[in-house]
Amino acid sequence: MLLRLMFVLLIALNIAVAAWLLLGESGTHAVDPVDKGVPKLKLLAEIPAPASTAPAVSGSAATSALAAAAGAATAPAPAMERSTAIATPPVAPAATSAKPLPRAPEKKAPAETPAAPALLAAAPSANAPTSAKRSYRCLAIGPFTNQVDLRSMRAAIAARTVRSRQRQEQTSESHGWRVFLPAQATRDLALAQARRLEAKGIKDYFVVTATGELQNSVALGLFHDPANAKKRRDEVIAAGFPARMAERTEITPVWWLDVVVPDDANADVRRGIRSPGASAKPTGCF
Known part of the structure; x- marks a missing residue:
């Protein structure tokens, strides 16, 4: 039962819509999207060229005018039911025949004048030594x-x-010259040699008993003058003994x-x- 009722209502609704479409107003009212009091937007290329008698606009003035126009175009419009276009006043482009402003003459730097010879001679050198190098x-x-x-x-x-x-x-260090007989193998041999010297008339001798290279030798004298030492040596050699002469040195x-x-x-x-x-x-x- 319910289904039948819904089916009948759906059919009635379709019939009502069809009747409204057939019998209702078929035309629509044309609406002008632009308000009557707002001027239309124009491009710069659409603006007619200005007369030749118009004063030339400097590049800076044209730039400021274009900037103002761009700012006005991008500024938000007041709240309205329809969006409106903003008209920009015509701006005359810069004249190509405008002459550049005269530039101020550049001042030339004064030419450097050579210093006087007297002044150059008087100026001291920064690297000049203050005194001669010592050796x-x-x-x-x-x-x-x-x-x-x-x-x-x-x-x-x-x-x-x-x-x-x-x-x-x-x-x-030299401590003079000594004359001596070579060392013997034993002390007894050294004493026997000394007795033979005395028998020949040679005095001033003694037998060395201290340990060392001169032990058991017979010392015949110590001389500061090498000439006196040589004379003593020759005297003992003439008596038949092998006397020797040597310099006496010490390490100091x-x-x-x-x-x-x-x-x-x-x-x-x-x-x-x-x-x-x-x-x-x-x-x-x-």
Whole structure:
């Protein structure tokens, strides 16, 4: 029953719509989308060219006018039922025949004038040395037999030296010449040789008993003058004994003072040496 009722209503609704379409107004009212009081939008290309007598517009004025027109075109329109177009006032384009503004003449830099010879000569050089370069030399002063003399010398020339140092060396020092008979194998043989010397009239001798290379030898004398030593040796040889002559040396420590001095102070340093046997000689620098 319900289905039949809905079917009848649907048919009635279709009949009503068909009747409205057939019997209703078929035309529509034309509506003008543009209000009567608003001017129409025109492009710049549609604007007629201005007369030749029109004043030229500078490039900056044309740019500002175009910017104003663009801003007016993009500005939101007031709320209305229909969208409206915004008309822009005609803007005259910049004349191509406008002459550029005259540029101010550039000022030329004054030409550099050469300095006077007198001024150039008076100006000092920034890299010129203030004093001549000094040269130095290295000296070895000595030898000193003790450190007391070395320290005194070092203090005396300290004001004239750039730097100094001390060093110790071992040296052979001569203590005269000795005349002797070669060592025997035993002490008894050395004593028998001494008795034979005395029998020949040779005095001033003694038998060495100390250990060493001269043990069991017969010493015939110690001489500072080598001529006297040679005379003594020849005398003993003439008596029939194999006498020998040799220099007596000892190893002793000595000290040297190495200094670096300017050339102009070299003579003063040499004159200041007062220690006996000490002198100054060139040496390697340090």
